[in-house]
Amino acid sequence: MAKLTRRGALACGAAALLCGPALAQQGGRTMRLVVPFPPGGSTDALARMLQARLQDMLGQTTIVENMPGAASALGAAHVAKSAPDGMTLLVTFDSHTVIPAMVPNPPLDIERDLVPVSLVGTAPYVVATNRDKPYRTFADVLAAAKARPRAVTYASVGIGTIGHLAMTLLAKRAGVEITHVPYRGGGPAMNDLLGGHVELLCGSIALVAPQLGGQVRTVMQMGAQRLPMLKDTPTAIESGFDGFEALAWWGVFAPAATPADTLARLSAAVREALSERQIATKLQESQQMTLLLTDSAAAIPFFARQTKLWGDVVRENNIKA
Structure with missing residues (x-):
């Protein structure tokens, strides 16, 4: 009998978890990771790490599509309007939560039309x-x-x-x-x-x-x-600004109508993919990222707080794009 390697065991375990009908190979269909920014930035790098790992884990052709425009709203709206079948995901950055306040007549409601798959890190x-x-x-x-x-x-x-x-x-x-x-x-x-x-x-x-x-x-x-x-640089809180935080963050989203079981499988896949030691180390070293890899439910309140915090700053200071 062939010996099962650790990597093979992980892949088999992931495949077993992800073999529900929404994430099984779908007649040659391609899973798409939409990045609402041009190639080359930190979000694009994250998406490409995720793409390679998901493709390996699922045996499913997976591609990254860069779709910049409208302060990241164009790509976000495209994903929101996609079929909620787990085949199209948004991989995005902290500017996402500013869309409602900064983009005139935004093409989507980010809290109504998308659901978080995972808060990757900050x-x-x-x-x-x-x-x-x-x-x-x-x-x-x-x-x-x-x-x-x-x-x-x-x-x-x-x-x-x-x-x-x-x-x-x-x-x-x-x-x-x-x-x-x-x-x-x-x-x-x-x-x-x-x-x-x-x-x-x-x-x-x-x-x-x-x-x-x-x-x-x-x-x-x-x-x-x-x-x-x-270690020698004070935080804003230590500098006299009580409770002040400003965080870069990276997250993965799906269309809001994605079924709960499909969403759970997607979240598990993303978290397993980015937990792989080499990928996690690269994200921590290149982005100084604190990996969180939350499930969907844990990510929702974080994104809601970010949307309110920065939206209020935009509105109260009359900031225009």
């Missing part, structure tokens, strides 16, 4: 500066902003992104004015921070981490606890 946003600038703590930033209203500048990866909204909320709570300089993506924003053209950058730790130890240092992180790699 990572904190950070405030970083060029080492040639005088800021070592966020208190230094606030002091400069009070002395020179609107003169202190910060970059984000775009209007209405969590980096932009987090700094808007912090400035409002501190009673200062800091000038936002939006960019089309993390690369250009980081380049201008390195070049000294902006004084600060508010972005995910995944964007900032490759530059640490060089020309960039962090002045504040926005998770509830300090990251091990940023």
Whole structure:
């Protein structure tokens, strides 16, 4: 009798779990993972890791489709309108919960038309500066902003992104004015921070981490606890902003009408795929991601809180795309 390897055992176990009619091979049909952003970003990288593992586990052809547009609403709406049969999933990022507030006449209701499969993980946003600038703590930033209203500048990866909204909320709570300089993506924003053209950058730790130890240092992180790699950088809570968190997150969603048994199988598949040691390690190292890999029910309240928190910031500050 052939010896069953650990990998083979996992695959067999996953296949047994996922062999319900909605997820069995469906006459040559292809499972599609829709990414509502261009290729190359962290969400695209996550989707491609998931695609390879799901295809291996299920024996089901699985592809990644990049469908950018309308601040990620285009891809999200496409998935929401797809057949609820477990064959089309959305793999997305934190900007998803800002769609209702930022996109005029959004093509979907994100809470009504989609259901979470899993909250994959989170990572904190950070405030970083060029080492040639005088800021070592966020208190230094606030002091400069009070002395020179609107003169202190910060970059984000775009209007209405969590980096932009987090700094808007912090400035409002501190009673200062800091000038936002939006960019089309993390690369250009980081380049201008390195070049000294902006004084600060508010972005995910995944964007900032490759530059640490060089020309960039962090002045504040926005998770509830300090990251091990940023053990000397205070959190926003430690810096006097009680209860403040700004998190990058990655999640997987399905059409809202997906049957409960199919949703449970999808959630189990995604969680098993991303728990694989090599993939988990890569996500933790490349994105500084805290893996959560929740089931559907556990993800719902998190996304609801994020939608309300950042939607309120958009509306109260009249932020327009």
